[in-house]
Amino acid sequence: xxxxxxxxxxxxxxxxxxxxxxxxxKQFQGDVYLTAxxxxxxxxxxxxxQEEGLRPLFHQLDIDDxxxxxxxxxxxxxxYGGLNVLVNNAGIAFKVQDTTPFAVxxxxxxxxxxxxxxxxxxxxxxLIKPYGRVVNVSSMVSCSALKGCSQELQQKFRSDTIxxxxxxxxxxxxxxxxxxxxxxxxxxxxxxxxxSKIGVTVLSRIQARVLNEKRKGDHILLNACCPGWVRTDMAxxxxxxxxxxxxxxxxxxALLPSNADAPQGQFVSDKxxxxx
Ligand code: NAP
Numbered sequence: 440x441x442x443x444x445x446x447x448x449x450x451x452x453x454x455x456x457x458x459x460x461x462x463x464x465k466q467f468q469g470d471v472y473l474t475a476x477x478x479x480x481x482x483x484x485x486x487x488x489q490e491e492g493l494r495p496l497f498h499q500l501d502i503d504d505x506x507x508x509x510x511x512x513x514x515x516x517x518x519y520g521g522l523n524v525l526v527n528n529a530g531i532a533f534k535v536q537d538t539t540p541f542a543v544x545x546x547x548x549x550x551x552x553x554x555x556x557x558x559x560x561x562x563x564x565x566l567i568k569p570y571g572r573v574v575n576v577s578s579m580v581s582c583s584a585l586k587g588c589s590q591e592l593q594q595k596f597r598s599d600t601i602x603x604x605x606x607x608x609x610x611x612x613x614x615x616x617x618x619x620x621x622x623x624x625x626x627x628x629x630x631x632x633x634x635s636k637i638g639v640t641v642l643s644r645i646q647a648r649v650l651n652e653k654r655k656g657d658h659i660l661l662n663a664c665c666p667g668w669v670r671t672d673m674a675x676x677x678x679x680x681x682x683x684x685x686x687x688x689x690x691x692x693a694l695l696p697s698n699a700d701a702p703q704g705q706f707v708s709d710k711x712x713x714x715x
Contacts, residue, residue, distance in 0.1 A: 444469030445519045446693065447511070449502055449559060450529025451475065452484040454671035455576065455689070458682035459526055460484075462690040464493040469523065474511070476501035476529075502529050502555035505562075512562045521568040524693045527556045527639075528576045532632045532673050545617035545631040552635035553610050557603075557642060564646065573646070573661035574692045577639040579708060581663075582715070584633025585640075589626025596641050597715060603645050610638045639663055640706050640715065647704025660695050664688045665708035 446467050450456045452475035463471045473488070473495040475481030485497050498514060501507040515522050531551045533544045556575060567573060585596055595601055595609065613634050616622040623629055643663035650659050668678040669685030691710050692702070705712045 440520045441470075441518055443519070444523040445472065445515065446470070446524035446526070447472045447474060447498075447500075447515070447522060447563075448526040448528055449474055449500055452477070452480040454673060455666050455669055455682055455685045456526075456528040457484055457488075458686035459528060459689050459693070460495050461488060461491070461493060461683065462686050463524070463693065464488065464495055466690065466694055467524065470496055470519075472496050472498050474498050474500035476503075476507070502559050503551055505558055508559055508562045512566065515563070515566055521566045522563060522571065523568050524572045525559075525563055525567065526574045526576070526689055526693055527559055528689065529555065530576065530673075541622075541629070541631065542614075542618040542620070545614050545622070545634070548631040548635045549610055549614050549638070552632070553638035553642070556639055557607070560642070560646060567659055569657040569659070570697045571657070571659045572693050572695055573659065574689050575639050575643045575661070575663045576689055577643070577663040577665060577706065578632075578636040579665040580630070580633045581636035581640040581665075581706070582713065584628045584630050584637050585715070587628030587630070587633070588637070592626045596637055599648070601641065601645060603642065603649075606638065606641050606645060610634070643706070644704045644715070651703065658697070658700070660692075660699065660701075660703050662692050662702050662704065663706045664692055665706070667708065
C-alpha cells in the first residue's frame, strides 16, 4: 500500500474540474486523480495536462453509477488505504432555452447534482484520512434558489439539526412535486439546477456537522463553494472567469493547511465564507 497522499476530482475531463486537477498537480504533494465518466475523454484530458508537463493519474468515475463509485472506492482503499482530498465537482445543467419538460429536468438534474454527489460521499467519506479536505462544488444559485423557497422550506434548509435523511426526503419530494406539476404550489422555486445546488450546500452543512460529532479528532474540513461565473461548456463564453480562476476557491478549500480548523461546513465563494 502506498503512503503517498492522494486527491480525487470528479468530473474533471473539462471545465472547472480540469482546472482544479491542473492546480492540484502543481500544488498538492501527492497523487492527483483526474476522473471522468468516459475513459476516452478522461485520457484525452490527461494527455492535455501531460503536454503542460503535469502528471495526473486517471480513474474512471460516473457519479450516476454506484458500481463505478464503488470500484473507485475499492481501488483507493487497496492502493492508498484511504483518501486525502476529495473535490466533488461533477455536475450538469440544462440550458435556459432547453425545452425538455420541467419534470424531466428536475429528475435528471437532481440525479447527478444531488443524489450522485451524495452517493460519492456515502462511499468515499469513510475513506477520508485525518486532516483530509472535502470540497463540494455548489453554486451561488443555491443562495438565490433558497430565497425563492417558501418560508417553511427556507427554515428547513437553514436548520442546524436537519438530517441527511430529511434532506433526501425533501429533494425526492421536489422531483415528485415537479412530476405532479405542483412544485411551485408546494413552495419550490422554478429552477431544478437551483434546487439541486441547495441540496449540495445543505448536504455539506450536514456532513461537516456529522464529522464534528463523530470524527472530531481527525481534523477533517468539508465545505461547499461557488467557483464564480466561469467560461465552460456549462456557463458559456460570456462568463467572467477563466476555468483556472474558477478553480481558485475549490483549490483553496482542498489545500487548507493542516493547522486550520475553519472554514468548516460553510458555503464559500471568492475564498470568503457567505451567510446561508
Ligand atoms: P462543464 O464544463 O459542463 O463540466 C462538467 C463536468 O462534469 C464534465 O467533466 C462532465 O463530464 C462531468 N459530469 C457530468 N455528469 C457526470 C457524471 N454523472 N459523472 C461524472 N462526471 C460527470 O461544467 P463546469 O462549468 O466546469 O462545472 C463544474 C461544476 O461547477 C459543476 O458542479 C457546476 O454546477 C459548478 N458551477 C459552475 C459554474 C460556472 O459558471 N461554470 C458556476 C457555479 C457552479 P462529461 O464531459 O462526460 O459530460
